[in-house]
Amino acid sequence: MKNRVKDLRTEQNWTQSDLAEKLDVSRQTVHAIERQKYDPSLPLAFRIARLFGKTIEEVFQED
Amino acid sequence: MNKPNTPGQTWKTRTHQKTIHLAYWTAGWLLTTALATFGPIALWGDTQWLTLLAVLVNALIGLGMILTNVQFLKLQDEFMQKVQLQAMGITLGLSLVAGITFSLLDTTNLIRQDAEISVLILFMGLTYLTTLWITLRRYR
Numbered sequence: 001m002k003n004r005v006k007d008l009r010t011e012q013n014w015t016q017s018d019l020a021e022k023l024d025v026s027r028q029t030v031h032a033i034e035r036q037k038y039d040p041s042l043p044l045a046f047r048i049a050r051l052f053g054k055t056i057e058e059v060f061q062e063d
Numbered sequence: 064m065n066k067p068n069t070p071g072q073t074w075k076t077r078t079h080q081k082t083i084h085l086a087y088w089t090a091g092w093l094l095t096t097a098l099a100t101f102g103p104i105a106l107w108g109d110t111q112w113l114t115l116l117a118v119l120v121n122a123l124i125g126l127g128m129i130l131t132n133v134q135f136l137k138l139q140d141e142f143m144q145k146v147q148l149q150a151m152g153i154t155l156g157l158s159l160v161a162g163i164t165f166s167l168l169d170t171t172n173l174i175r176q177d178a179e180i181s182v183l184i185l186f187m188g189l190t191y192l193t194t195l196w197i198t199l200r201r202y203r
Contacts, residue, residue, distance in 0.1 A: 020074070020075075021073050021074075021075070024073065024074050024140070025074055025140040025141075025142065026074055026075070026078075026139075026140055026142065026143050028142065028143065028146075028199065028202070029140050029141070029142035029143065031202075031203070032142055032202040032203075033142075035202070035203065037201075037202045037203075038142050038145075038202060040141070040142075041141050044141060
């Protein structure tokens with residue numbers, strides 16, 4: 001699964017640590033998601049989308 | 064995934080606090096293990112009830128350490144739980160195989176030394192740390 005988390009984060013001028021704190025996860029988790037090495041669960045994916053004011057399809061796409 | 068226990072606390076703060084708790088319990092378990100091991104030799108001699116008490120205290124603190132470790136794992140986010148689970152799974156498998164191999168080498172007299180449990184514990188600790196490090200590197 002591909003995602004636009006890094007683009008959306010940089011648009012907000014947030015660091016990985018900032019995003020991790022807002023999502024209540026570790027910085028390593030944000031890093032792994034941004035590097036497309038880890039696909040988050042649906043609840044976390046929804047939280048990410050909601051945080052950026054997007055739909056889940058706008059943030060995550062199938063390969 | 065776990066939600067904050069205390070409002071305003073971040074994942075980092077909660078994990079840090081629980082890591083310190085786990086360190087205290089682990090240190091307590093190590094100290095009581097040393098007490099139960101060396102107490103009869105250096106402190107109270109053949110007084111059996113003191114030895115039994117030391118072993119029971121050690122087991123209880125060991126139980127506390129396990130429960131704290133469970134709480135620590137529950138506090139982790141989904142990704143870190145996955146990483147921990149992978150590291151623990153590999154450690155369990157390798158320790159089982161290595162432990163049996165080590166024991167067989169001892170019982171068949173292919174090695175001179177006795178298959179001590181302390182060697183297996185050391186192996187488990189090093190395997191866990193190494194696999195945790197490798198697993199985290201894989202996701203970078």
